[in-house]
Amino acid sequence: MQQLHAMPTQTSLxxxxxxxxxxxxxxxxGVLIATAYxxxxxxxxxxxxxQMQNLAERVAAHxxxxxxxxFDIHKRYHExxxxxxxxxxxxxxxxxxxxxxxxxxxxxxxxxSTSQGVWRMYVLPTEKYQIQVSQPFAARSHLALELATxxxxxxLVMIPFILxxxxxxxxxxxxxxxxxxxxxxxxxxxxxxxxxxxxYPVELIPxxxxxxxxxxxxxxxxxxxxxxxxxxxxxxxxxxxxxxLQMQILLREFPENIALENLSQGxxxxxxxxxxxxxxxxxxxxxxxxxxxxxxxxxxVAVNCVEQLIHVALQKEIDLxxxxxxxxxxxxxxxxxxxxxxxxIDNAIKYxxxxxxxxxxxxxQGNDAVIQVEDSGPGIDPALYEQIMKRFYRIHHHLEMxxxxxxxxxxxxxxxxxxxxxxxxxxxxxxxxxxxxxPRQMKSVxxxx
Numbered sequence: 001m002q003q004l005h006a007m008p009t010q011t012s013l014x015x016x017x018x019x020x021x022x023x024x025x026x027x028x029x030g031v032l033i034a035t036a037y038x039x040x041x042x043x044x045x046x047x048x049x050x051q052m053q054n055l056a057e058r059v060a061a062h063x064x065x066x067x068x069x070x071f072d073i074h075k076r077y078h079e080x081x082x083x084x085x086x087x088x089x090x091x092x093x094x095x096x097x098x099x100x101x102x103x104x105x106x107x108x109x110x111x112x113s114t115s116q117g118v119w120r121m122y123v124l125p126t127e128k129y130q131i132q133v134s135q136p137f138a139a140r141s142h143l144a145l146e147l148a149t150x151x152x153x154x155x156l157v158m159i160p161f162i163l164x165x166x167x168x169x170x171x172x173x174x175x176x177x178x179x180x181x182x183x184x185x186x187x188x189x190x191x192x193x194x195x196x197x198x199x200y201p202v203e204l205i206p207x208x209x210x211x212x213x214x215x216x217x218x219x220x221x222x223x224x225x226x227x228x229x230x231x232x233x234x235x236x237x238x239x240x241x242x243x244x245l246q247m248q249i250l251l252r253e254f255p256e257n258i259a260l261e262n263l264s265q266g267x268x269x270x271x272x273x274x275x276x277x278x279x280x281x282x283x284x285x286x287x288x289x290x291x292x293x294x295x296x297x298x299x300x301v302a303v304n305c306v307e308q309l310i311h312v313a314l315q316k317e318i319d320l321x322x323x324x325x326x327x328x329x330x331x332x333x334x335x336x337x338x339x340x341x342x343x344x345i346d347n348a349i350k351y352x353x354x355x356x357x358x359x360x361x362x363x364x365q366g367n368d369a370v371i372q373v374e375d376s377g378p379g380i381d382p383a384l385y386e387q388i389m390k391r392f393y394r395i396h397h398h399l400e401m402x403x404x405x406x407x408x409x410x411x412x413x414x415x416x417x418x419x420x421x422x423x424x425x426x427x428x429x430x431x432x433x434x435x436x437x438x439p440r441q442m443k444s445v446x447x448x449x
Contacts, residue, residue, distance in 0.1 A: 013177075017170050022163055029155055036148035044140050044147075048079060049109060049122070052133040055082060056107075056124040059131050069134070071097060073116060079143045083134040089125070099134055111137075176200050180208070192219040240270055298328040298337060298369050299362045305341040306360060309349060316354050320345070323359035328369045330440045336413035340371055340436050343406040348375040348432070357429055364440065368419075371436040374426035385423045414438065 069083035085100055087093045092102055097114040104110075104123045112119050121134040180200060192215040195208050247264045254260055306320060313320035330337065341360070348358045352375045361372040380388060389411045414421050419438025426433040 014170060014174055018163070018167055021166050021170070025159055025162060029152060029159070032155060033148050033152040036151045037144050040147040041140060041144035044079065044144055045120075048135065048140060049120070052082060052109075052120075052122040052135065053124075055084070056122050056131050056133045059084060059086065059133075060124055060126050060129075064129060064131065066091075066093075066129070068093065068095075069099075071099075071116065076142075077136055077139050079135075079139050081135070081139065085132045085134070086129050088128060089130055100132060102130075104130065176204060180204060184211075192216075192222075240267065243267055293332050294334060295329055295331045296334045296337075298330045298371070299325050301334060301338050302341050302360055302362045302371070305338065305345055308342070309345050312346075313349050313358065316349065316352070316356070318349060318352055318355070319357045320349070321359065322361070324361035324363055324372075326363040328362055328364045328440065330369050330438075332417055332438070332440075333413075336416045337371070339413040340410050340417075341373075343410050344371070344373040344434055344436075347406040348373055348377065351375070352377040352431065356431075359429065365437065367440060368437050369440045372434070374429050374433045375431040376426075376429040377431035379425055379431045380423065382423075388423075389421075410434075410436070 064086045066088065067084055067086040069085050071083065083099075085093075085095070087100070093100060097116050099112065099114060099119060099121075101110060101112065101121065101123050104125055107124045108122070110121050110123060112121060116136070118137040119134050120137050120140070121132055124131045124133075176199075180195075183195065194212040194215060197205055197208055200208060244264070244267045247260065247267055250260050251257070251264055302325070303322065306322060310320055345358065345360060352358055356376040358373065358375045361370070363370050363372075389407050411421060414436050417438040419436055422435045422437070424433040424435075425431075
């Protein structure tokens with residue numbers, strides 16, 4: 001059994017950058033407060049050491065008497081609190097925390113560890129006395145921490161504004177990625193033109209270049225495929241036509257031969273398939289090149305298509321005609337409009353029963369031209385409207401022979417005209433209702449006929 005692997009959780013690059021920047025800002029704040037603490041502590045040591053030395057020298061200058069300091073363990077002392085002890089050199093007085101240094105012959109600073117923490121002291125020996133000024137190191141640490149914190153508070157207050165500004169910069173810097181995504185999303189199925197590099201930053205250029213190379217390879221592969229279909233259909237058209245003519249001669253000589261009749265129907269179907277393949281290849285190829293758009297009368301194109309197919313409709317005794325005919329001038333691809341009308345009528349003839357009716361309408365609606373074909377056939381289930389435009393998809397296989405390419409050609413031609421196709425049920429005839437609507441003016445030029 002194949003094991004199902006959970007898809008990795010995808011995170012946003014913007015979110016990741018914001019998280020990293022926020023974390024880095026907090027880390028930078030921690031480094032700032034630590035640095036400020038050690039700098040403040042060093043400055044305080046210099047100031048308070050000078051103060052302790054000055055106090056000891058002042059006491060020695062005034063002929064001091066023996067003094068014993070007292071330390072309260074329940075009281076928090078500050079940087080201004082100093083403890084002074086004065087005793088005769090021959091004496092060895094005891095202090096409650098073993099704070100006193102004995103036998104010091106040279107004045108200087110000393111650090112001593114006691115049960116109440118580390119103390120900083122300055123000892124000044126004189127001829128008769130030994131003077132000692134002491135201070136708990138915790139008092140200095142507390143003051144240094146307060147100074148560092150006071151320096152960090154403005155930074156802490158500014159962090160939200162800094163993060164907001166950085167977030168705005170990140171979002172603005174990543175906007176070209178959103179624009180690139182939107183440009184790709186706006187492209188049609190056949191739009192393989194290269195993406196312009198000048199609109200995007202240097203970091204995206206390699207990706208865009210690879211994307212353009214991919215477009216070139218896809219375009220080349222599609223062109224080769226379309227060219228193969230067109231060449232194959234073109235090469236098959238002549239021999240199939242010749243076979244069909246020979247088959248008609250045989251049918252005149254042997255009119256009741258069922259096998260020849262079935263073979264003739266097969267040849268007609270192959271001939272129709274080849275014709276539609278050529279038409280489809282032409283529509284696909286037109287999507288890759290900018291074709292010359294010309295003004296034409298859409299109603300005249302519809303009349304020509306009806307005249308070409310009227311004999312096919314008469315063979316099934318179908319009433320084919322123009323229901324509504326307005327003079328509609330279109331500036332666009334006449335071949336695409338002809339393919340739409342011809343294939344819609346041909347498809348309606350296939351699936352409309354004997355003695356049926358097919359109505360073709362051409363009219364304008366606002367700035368759009370409308371092609372409308374409706375018949376009295378069996379119609380199509382609305383759930384299949386999306387399926388019927390797929391290539392080689394057929395619903396009523398048993399009713400008429402066909403290739404399943406007619407509506408695919410109609411859809412492709414409609415896309416080239418920048419229009420839309422709509423299916424429904426005919427309210428007057430009860431069969432399929434097809435309406436194609438596209439702009440009459442694809443270019444800002446006035447038609448001159």
